[in-house]
Amino acid sequence: MMLLFPQRKNSSTRDYIYETLKKNIILLHLKPGQVITENEIAELFCVSRTPVREAFVRLVQEGLLETYPQKGTTVSLIDLERVDEARFMRRTLEKAVLQMACNNFPQELFFELRSNLALQELCIQEKNFIKLFELDEDFHRLIYRGCRKERIWELISQINADFRRIRVLKLSLGIGVGEVVKQHHRIAELIFSKDVTNVDKVIEEHLPQNDPDFENLQKLYSQYFK
């Protein structure tokens, strides 16, 4: 069911609920299509409905929840169109960002990249695919950070919830995990060796226009999809 995390100091109830719900939606603990109500969440967190409402407002804005007035609220279904859009944005932006990274990347972050990759390998061995997902995102965030574009990464992650969710689903089944990490190594190698000539090719492989696995997932888990 739902995972709970300790509330950070100085965070409002609203923010805490928002972050907790969001994490649970992305990690598929709250399933696409699942009905949740302000009342049940308020009871779960032992608070009034107000901060729950306000958290819901944010999650609706991000496309993670869908509210039906007077009827109820559901976790939004994964929409393959949105997944395609997210992939287009990521592919386009990451070609540009990786090119910048190959041209100029702070040495101080090399170690973090390498550490991240080592932990990714470890996650494969330990079959901890949720942790792998988080490291995957940290990997990309590091690259954006090295190019002074970290906020862009945060922004596109925020609007790409469906893409993130389908990737969690895919990873949780262990599909393609080895290949993903290999591609991360290739990306990092381009940065280390300042090789701009292969940027497009590597990104196209990492974020292809079509991913047959996604279509298969839609068939296997049709109740999760729009």
Place this chain on the structure above:
Amino acid sequence: MMLLFPQRKNSSTRDYIYETLKKNIILLHLKPGQVITENEIAELFCVSRTPVREAFVRLVQEGLLETYPQKGTTVSLIDLERVDEARFMRRTLEKAVLQMACNNFPQELFFELRSNLALQELCIQEKNFIKLFELDEDFHRLIYRGCRKERIWELISQINADFRRIRVLKLSLGIGVGEVVKQHHRIAELIFSKDVTNVDKVIEEHLPQNDPDFENLQKLYSQYFK
């Protein structure tokens, strides 16, 4: 001060307030740095604080408002860093989108593009620069729509509020309006003639990495900037 618009049928109070505030912030009727409170907006719209709060939650999430607990809320200042990020995103994505448009763009939308350009010219003559701003955005939206990427346009517009605001400020002063419309003509011409070879060049001119006008605006209107 603030412009009010008729409320659309079937829209909730919350949505109406959100849209109205947002529009007034983007068009600079609500000035960067200006203090607004839940109470004063609630009084203005003759409603309780609750839908105002919920609208504020969304606007805070989009970076248009900044809330200081127990102290108050201000319209956010324009942050040139965010402007740069927005420009990077737009430049990167629009090279890709314009390339797609040159390869394949629906004939049905040609007329809309041409109409839009004609109206832009009219706005220059009539010095209606706010309308020009809207047409400018419609122009780009049309291109994204022709490439089946309209939602991406909506998403990046949502997160690029600072860039939009500084453009409103610039246009409202009549700066560079003729050049902007010329560039739109060039962009459209690339689409009509399916000329992919000049895409990067035209977009780089339209969304350059640096815009000296923005730095000057920061000097002239320093109270609007972070």
Place this chain on the structure above:
DNA sequence: AAAAGCATATTAGTATGGTAGTATACAAAC
């Protein structure tokens, strides 16, 4: 005159209650 303390006002965050729209269950009519 300047600093410290206290009272009051202001504002956002949260709790509780009322209303409107919808769904469901049950009874009555056909």
Place this chain on the structure above:
DNA sequence: GTTTGTATACTACCATACTAATATGCTTTT
């Protein structure tokens, strides 16, 4: 057995009230 009408339950939207944190103004002390 099926359809229609009514009552009740459920849920989000909005209103009102309470609480906590902060700012401001005034008074007292140094």
